[in-house]
Amino acid sequence: MISVWLLLLLPIAALSGWFSARKHYKTRYGIQNNGINPEYFKGINYLLDEQPDKAIDIFIRLLEVNSDTVETHLALANLFRRRGETDRAIRIHQNLIARPALPPAQRSSALFELGMDYMHAGLLDRAEELFLELISKKQHITPAHQQLLKIYQQEKNWQQAIATAQILQANAEPQMGELISQFYCELTEQKPQLPESDIRQLLRKAHSNDPNCVRASLCEAKLLIDAAEHRKAIKILQRIEQQNNEYIPEALPHLLTSHTALDSLPAFESWLNTLLERHPNMTAARLMLANLMKQEHGAQAMQDYLNHALRKHPSVEGLHSLLSLGQNDNPDLFPLIEDVTRRLIKLGHSYTCVHCGFAGKTLHWLCPGCAQWGSIQPTEIHLSALETLREKKS
DSSP: OOOHHHHHHHHHHHHHHHHHHHHHHHHHHOOOOOOOOHHHHHHHHHHHTTOHHHHHHHHHHHSOOSTTTHHHHHHHHHHHHHTTOHHHHHHHHHHHHTOTTSOHHHHHHHHHHHHHHHHHTTOHHHHHHHHHHHHHTTSSHHHHHHHHHHHHHHTTOHHHHHHHHHHHHHTTOTTHHHHHHHHHHHHHHHOTTSOHHHHHHHHHHHHHHOTTOHHHHHHHHHHHHHTTOHHHHHHHHHTHHHHHGGGHHHHHHHHHHHHHHTTOHHHHHHHHHHHHHHOTTOHHHHHHHHHHHHHHHOHHHHHHHHHHHHHHSOOHHHHHHHHTTOOTTOTTHHHHHHHHHHHHHHHSOSEEETTTOOEESSOOSBOTTTOOBTOEEEOOOOOHHHHHHHHHHO
């Protein structure tokens, strides 16, 4: 079925254009004719017969392209693009651009919108040509650069992406430094065969654009580890805590590699203890520390540590590590599981919106997050491994 919006907009747009053209010709040639163009009724019939393509062709012909109707054309084409009917949007924008009398400002708007059509259609090379043409004419400069940046990212053309982002950065576009840093990191991974000196230079540029780029720190640490420069690698990896402590778990395996190579695991264990004082809920660090205890002092030390730690900081990952020790006959294990799972359920959310992910402990029929009715559903925590162990114990 034809969309209600299409049924409403097309006849209104056509009639608006027809009246505009009628008024124009009456004023210019003194034509007195109260009849409506029969083509209009033919277009309505095509709509009713569910032949929208033919109807669109007629309505486009009825709309005389002048300064009064260009906005109607653009609105109609944008409607089609939002509906996913990109071919129709392209046809309307091309029809506009083909008019030699179109004012320059409106022509540039039509060119920009045609570039957007090509992007939606996946014709990135055509879109790039139009945006570059607009930039060369000093029209829609910032929006055109923004779209070019998206194109170069899709094409993984990181050099062009960097150059475009730098132009936007010069025009005070926010967060360009963070993007540029990521692009330099992409270059290091795209061309791993580059000499080490070139890769380090790219990483320096990444850090200069975003000093808090964790990815650049990880890349640099891996490079140092490969070169057996473990002390430098440790220093860089530990700096990630100041950059963004959420990414510390990504650094832990590399820290273990370097400390093992330097035979300095006690120092690593000490650092992990101080790290957990600052971030007590960091499960990955706690599990790393537990594994170090097992390696240095045996499985019993790891079990004792996890038994104590999980009562204060419950986590499914911690329970999994404890169960993986294979000591399921420990009389303290089952009470611990009951205590931890009870606390996890208490801390967890009982209801979750399937539409936007909003979570809470109370059932709302109207979601506070996305204003959808009936989208919030009860949430259950399924811990199959623990439930199986509970059945064995009972």
